[in-house]
Amino acid sequence: MKLLTTALFAIAFGILVGLSFPSLWITETSLPRNLLRSIAISLRDSGIATPPKAIDISKACAERLPPGIIASESDLYLRRLWGNPDEDLKKQPRYLATFTVGYNQRHNIDACVNKFSDNFTIVLFHYDGITSAWNDEFEWSKNAIHISVKRQTKWWYAKRFLHPDIVARYDYIFIWDEDLGVDHFNAEEYIHMVKKHGLEISQPGLDPERGFNWQITKRREHSEVHKETDEKLDWCSHPPRPPCAAFVEIMAPVFSRDAWRCVWHMIQNDLVHGWGLDFALRRCVEEPAFENIGIVDSQWIVHQFIPSLGNQGKEDNGKAPWQGVRDRCQMEWKMFENRVDAAEKDYFKSLQVESPSNSTTSQ
Structure with a gap:
C-alpha cells in the first residue's frame, strides 16, 4: 500500500511540474546548431527515438494559424x-544569380547573363535608378527581376531582398559585382564543379595577371578546384584559416542554400559594404571549414576593377567621393570585427565557458 501511494504521488508531482513549466520544452531555435547536431547524434547512437520537428511558433501569427495553411x-x-496557378510555371529555375548594376556597365552584364542558362533566375539590383532602358536593349531583361534603389551596395540589397525564406527554392545563390569578365566561365559547368568537390561557399578563380588579389583566389592552371594556399607564413595557421584557406572574396561569391541562410543572418543591417565578411564566412560551413570553401579554377573570371561604387559617394570635408567610400569600408570592417568578437564572448560567457583565443574574424 505504501509503495502504491508513493508511485501515485510521483505521477501527480510529474504532471504538476509539466503543467507549471511548459517553457522548459527545448525547441530547435533555442539551441546552437552544433549543439543540436550533437544531441541528435547522441540520441541516434543511444537508440532513443527523436521527437518530430516542431513548427517554429515564434514566426509572426503562426500560433494563430493551422499548420497546413502556413x-x-x-x-x-x-x-x-x-x-x-498550378499551371503558371513551365520551368522552376534551381539557381539564382544576382548582379548589382549601373546602366554604364550594361554590356558587361549582358555578357555575364549570357553565361547563365535558363536554369537560373536573374535579379538585377540597380544602384543608379535606371531600369526600363535595359528592357529596350536586352531581350533577357524582360524576364529578369529588377529592383531599383539609388546608391546602395549589393549587401544592402541582399539583406533586404534575399532573405533565406525567399530564396529557399534555389540550390545555389550567386551574389556578383558588375565588373567581372566571363570569357572563360560557364555557370552550369561551375555548378558541376561545386557539387563534385562539395563546396558550400566558393568563387571562380581570378586571372592572376590582372590587378591585386589574395593569393588563394588566384586561378591555378591544370586544376579544377583548390582550397588552400601559402599567403604569408605569419598569416597562416593550423588548421588553415583565412586568408590561407576557408576564404573567398566578396566580389563574386557563390553560396549553397544552407550556407546562405547562415551568412544572411551574419550580414549587419547598417554595415553595407561587406568588408570583413570574407574572413568570417568560415563560420557558416561545417568544420573543417577549409574543406567546404574553395576556389574553382576550371571556371575562371577577370576582375576588371571598375570604380563605379566610389563614384556613388559624396564629396565631404574636401575628400573626393571615392575616398569617403573607402574610409567607410575600412570603418565598417573594424566595426564588424568588434561586433563578432563581442557577440562570441557574450555567448561563451552565457554558457559559462571560456571564449576561444582565436575567435576574431581575421588573423
Whole structure:
C-alpha cells in the first residue's frame, strides 16, 4: 500500500511540474546548431527515438494559424495574373544569380547573363535608378527581376531582398559585382564543379595577371578546384584559416542554400559594404571549414576593377567621393570585427565557458 501511494504521488508531482513549466520544452531555435547536431547524434547512437520537428511558433501569427495553411517560404518565380496557378510555371529555375548594376556597365552584364542558362533566375539590383532602358536593349531583361534603389551596395540589397525564406527554392545563390569578365566561365559547368568537390561557399578563380588579389583566389592552371594556399607564413595557421584557406572574396561569391541562410543572418543591417565578411564566412560551413570553401579554377573570371561604387559617394570635408567610400569600408570592417568578437564572448560567457583565443574574424 505504501509503495502504491508513493508511485501515485510521483505521477501527480510529474504532471504538476509539466503543467507549471511548459517553457522548459527545448525547441530547435533555442539551441546552437552544433549543439543540436550533437544531441541528435547522441540520441541516434543511444537508440532513443527523436521527437518530430516542431513548427517554429515564434514566426509572426503562426500560433494563430493551422499548420497546413502556413506558407513559411516563398520564391522569385514570375507568375501570371490569369489561369490556373498550378499551371503558371513551365520551368522552376534551381539557381539564382544576382548582379548589382549601373546602366554604364550594361554590356558587361549582358555578357555575364549570357553565361547563365535558363536554369537560373536573374535579379538585377540597380544602384543608379535606371531600369526600363535595359528592357529596350536586352531581350533577357524582360524576364529578369529588377529592383531599383539609388546608391546602395549589393549587401544592402541582399539583406533586404534575399532573405533565406525567399530564396529557399534555389540550390545555389550567386551574389556578383558588375565588373567581372566571363570569357572563360560557364555557370552550369561551375555548378558541376561545386557539387563534385562539395563546396558550400566558393568563387571562380581570378586571372592572376590582372590587378591585386589574395593569393588563394588566384586561378591555378591544370586544376579544377583548390582550397588552400601559402599567403604569408605569419598569416597562416593550423588548421588553415583565412586568408590561407576557408576564404573567398566578396566580389563574386557563390553560396549553397544552407550556407546562405547562415551568412544572411551574419550580414549587419547598417554595415553595407561587406568588408570583413570574407574572413568570417568560415563560420557558416561545417568544420573543417577549409574543406567546404574553395576556389574553382576550371571556371575562371577577370576582375576588371571598375570604380563605379566610389563614384556613388559624396564629396565631404574636401575628400573626393571615392575616398569617403573607402574610409567607410575600412570603418565598417573594424566595426564588424568588434561586433563578432563581442557577440562570441557574450555567448561563451552565457554558457559559462571560456571564449576561444582565436575567435576574431581575421588573423
